[in-house]
Amino acid sequence: MKKLMIIALAGAAMLSTSCSDFLDPQSEGNPTTTNYFKNDQQAIDAVDELYKPLVEEAMFGREIYWEQGGTCDIVWGRTRSYPTLATLKYTGDESPLRGTFNQFYGEMARANFIIKKLTDKEKGTTLSAIEKRSLGEAYFIRGFCHFWVAHRYGTDSQGVPFCRWEDWSDDYDYTMPPQQSSVQVNYDYIIQDMDKAISYLPNLEDYGNADKGRASKAAAVALKAKTYAYWATWDATKWNDVIKQVDLLENTYGRDLAPTFDEVFTSDQSKFWGKEYLFGIAGDGGANGGGSEFPGVVLENKAWGVYNGWGQNKPSEDIYEEMAKDGAGNDRLKRSILCYGDTFELNGVERRFFSTSDIQAGFMINKYMDPFKHANMTDTYVNANGDWPTCRIMFPLMRYAEMLLFRAEAYLMTGNAAAATADINKLRQRSHLAPLKGTATMADLYHERRCELAFEMTDHLGDLKRWAASSNAEIKALALKELNAHPRVRAYSDRSNPESDFKVIDYEDYRDKAAYDSHLMVFPYPSDVISKYGGKLKQNPNY
Missing domain, CATH: 1.25.40.390 (Serine Threonine Protein Phosphatase 5, Tetratricopeptide repeat)
Structure with a gap:
């Protein structure tokens, strides 16, 4: 059985395009732009490049999990060169922090490019069903990555850098994304992106087997619930929105628990996209070797x-x-x-x-x-290659x-x-x-x-x-x-x-x-990011 996230993510470390520093985003938006989105396959190809980095080592393959050393649930079996992630003596320049920061902004730049081009095209013609789905996927990935930066770097008194390229009447001028005044502004942008995603995306059940790893309406609703839960730290009225979104997942989108806890972590691919699934990385083994390491x-x-x-x-x-x-x-x-x-x-x-x-x-x-x-x-x-130890699991x-x-x-x-x-x-x-x-x-x-x-x-x-x-x-x-x-x-x-x-x-x-x-509560921004911003990005307080 072949499915998108197995195929698209196989060998992702070798296949994905490199991600430049988000402070130099021109390389993300400039390549032969006049040749993009002339047909459905180009839209599919562009969006598939959004999924690939999610599995890379610098994202959900490994690096982002080192932060959990600051809890009491896990310990490191091998000494790392960045003990500050576990001792809470953050510098912002720890390689996992710096790497994930740049990866998330690279992803947002890619998504921004797709959204800008497809929304511009939509002004002059009706998008095809594939183009509409692709636009929804780009909104979802932009919001998903934005969330992972916002809650880890933003506070009520100081948000994180973000801009929407589609808000510009002409092409985005590649200036640095402005820092938002509060993380609540960032959360509102994420909710807006999820609402857009919901309007364009299909239901999970409407995908064929080859595409079920793509974002769906239910995934966007789930991210809204999660965003509102973090937003409620600063605005208690958002707890009511959490309840509304989970009610929607249950009553409108038919989400439920898998029959057993074991089934959530099975190697049986036929059960990967059951009622409990919302969004994840489907791995494979053997020659394909795709998935998270x-x-x-x-x-x-x-x-x-x-x-x-x-x-x-x-x-x-x-x-x-x-x-x-x-x-x-x-x-x-x-x-x-x-x-x-x-x-x-x-x-x-x-x-x-x-x-x-x-x-x-x-x-x-x-x-x-x-x-x-x-x-x-x-x-x-x-995966037969133990240097990329992925396996068949959701x-x-x-x-x-x-x-x-x-x-x-x-x-x-x-x-x-x-x-x-x-x-x-x-x-x-x-x-x-x-x-x-x-x-x-x-x-x-x-x-x-x-x-x-x-x-x-x-x-x-x-x-x-x-x-x-x-x-x-x-x-x-x-x-x-x-x-x-x-x-x-x-x-x-x-x-x-x-x-x-x-x-x-x-x-x-x-x-x-x-x-x-x-x-x-938040990490400090990497020092090179602060430097490149030339005083226009405020470091988080007390760092």
């Missing part, structure tokens, strides 16, 4: 001599204990984390988990292991479970704990967990969001930072407690023996974590 990044380094796993992110004792509150061995815990002595399959052979590689943690992420269990896995399910960027949790949070923040309880219990029932004993609290919300979405690109660090600024004292205290804590791991007396005893210790790397204060 993240499943191989979190696999045990060298995978006991079977495969070139990288061992770079590992669960902590803290997230294990949080999940175990629901009962040791519960479905969600077993599917998310491998502990010493747990049995699992790798390349068709049953093993018991232990870890002898790199910095000790005592755990491994299990969420993405289904493709690796198959005998002769590199023939079909896993790697979620947004899924309906996250939306339910946003709605539950919105209900709690608007005084409807009974409705929040119902949403949380849907998730707990799906994983065969006991329902909440009473009505939901913000502590329950913190627990469920942390456990359900662990090790996904949903930005747990972003959750903690917005919660630390919340008007709700309960969630604020929980967030600050984690932000000010140092993660713990298990140290085994004999790392090669699954039966060995262990001690819980502080993780041995990056121990000098800064005390969290409000300026750390």
